[in-house]
Amino acid sequence: MSDVRDALTRVHREEWARVVATLAKRFGNLDTAEDAAAEAFATAAERWPSEGVPPAPGAWLTTTATRKAIDRIRRESTRDARHREAMLVYDTTTEPLGAIDDDRLRLIFVCCHPALAMESRVALTLRMVGGLSVSEIGRAFLVQDTTMGARITRAKAKIAAAGIPFRSPGADDLPARVSGVLAVLFLIFNEGYLASGSDAPPVREELTSEAIRLARLLRELLPANGEVTGMLALMLLVEARRPARVSAAGELVPLAEQDRALWDAELIAEGHALVRERLASGLAPGRYQLLAAVNAVHTDGASTDWTQVVALYDQLVRLDPSPIVRLNRAVAVGECDGPELGLALIDELTGELGGYHPFHAARAQVLTRLGRDSEARAALDAAIALAENAAEVAYLRSRRAGLG
Known part of the structure; x- marks a missing residue:
């Protein structure tokens, strides 16, 4: 036992600064690095007496601390934490993208790289930028957690193997990426509209509000894109019903039973105006425009x-x-x-x-x-x-x- 204590003391003295420096460089956060290092040394104090001192204790501590840091990041629920994780994975700094002044929307465009298959780019972006867990993304795609985790891992591996440049696209690149961006925003909104997990509130207003905010910015960027307008209209018409969707007893209230007096009349009026705008264009509607039109029917009059x-x-x-x-x-x-x-x-x-x-x-x-x-x-x-x-x-x- 004394040998283990001596080893821990020696390793702590020799390796602490190196482990913290390594993690701080990788994760870009000194607090995270120090906390993860402390957890790793605490784990060593618990395990080494029974398992023995590993042949390379410094490497063991670095690996354990790295895992602790990753676990810590994954536990964080804020999307800002996902931003840091995204920058870690892609190892890049984002250049300003013309009219896109919003950091999060810019990063979504960066991540929705057309070199990846659509499902892979959407899943990866949801994980790294959208703040959704692997389980939440898997449920959105109707696949098992392990399947979705493997899909995200393969996407990361393709990025590394192919040397895909994750940099800000120019204005000419946006049309090739906007479908992926729309899919990301739609799934973030859906997770907020009706949370898929048991460990979250039934309705996550912070997600629906953020998705609407980004959809508004996207429409300012691409005002002539009918699907962008349709997406915004869809979100507004669905969000308008939120006050009536959960009863005081905590039960979901189906559409036919909702008190329409509780619906947000301003959001409904705005959503209907956007739907009429697309109808007046005379152009064939896309998926999001049709979904918006369905919700316009649901919110027009006293019944559907x-x-x-x-x-x-x-x-x-x-x-x-x-x-x-x-x-x-x-x-x-x-x-x-x-x-x-x-x-x-x-x-x-x-x-x-x-x-x-x-x-x-x-x-x-x-x-x-x-x-x-x-x-x-x-x-x-x-x-x-x-x-x-x-x-x-x-x-x-x-x-x-x-x-x-």
Whole structure:
């Protein structure tokens, strides 16, 4: 034991400054470096007496301290911490990008490099800039944490192997990157609109507000881009309903049951004006413009015109035939043409969306309308088992209790 204490004392005296300097250089933060080094030496004091002093104690401490620092950064919830991590990974300093004066928007453009596959660039940017965890990103893409972690790791490896230059793009480069930027903002907004994890508040206003702020800046930068305008309109119309989305009891309130008097009339008016602007352009709408139009229908008048919603989803599914879009269309068809047809369309997606809780919740809704309560209970049980958002789980359990 005395040998271990002597070794720790000697290593602490010889290696402390070197470990701290190494981490400070890598992470750009002296406080993080010193805290991580202290944690590493504390770990050594716990483990070395039983495991023995490693052959290269200085290297062991540096490696352990590095891991502690990375863990510390990952635990931080602020997006500013993600900025520092992003700069660490890319090892670059961002040059000013013309009209983009906002650091975060500039960094998103930097990270959405067209040399990476779209899913990889979006996932990597969400992780490094958006402040989302690997689990949150995985749920957004409907894949396992391990799959998403591997995807992000491969993207980093490609950056390193190919020597991809992560520098500020010029104005001519923006069109090739804007689709990735829109996808990033959309997923950040979605995570705020309805948090996917059980360890976060049901609605994360800081994420929705930041996504809207960046969307406004993006529209100032690219005012003629219809999808940018559509994205902003979509966010405004969804955010307008936030005050009515969670009850005082902490349950999610579905659209049809929301108190429309609580909706933000100014945001709705602004969103509708943007949708009308795009319609007046006469140009074929893209994905985000169609989603904005769907939400404009939802927020126009005292109730939803489901015939219009189905017509819009008919257009959208031709552009984006993803299973989630088809699920939303099936729900709209069920509202418009009856629950039997809606259920038939939903059941076609069982193989693709069996692990997606809104799929089971949607099935439960139409099964309840059809009076098939035992099947509805089973569907709600499946949805509850998969859902993590506290308000959503509370709502699903309330529905389940109502069926006996």
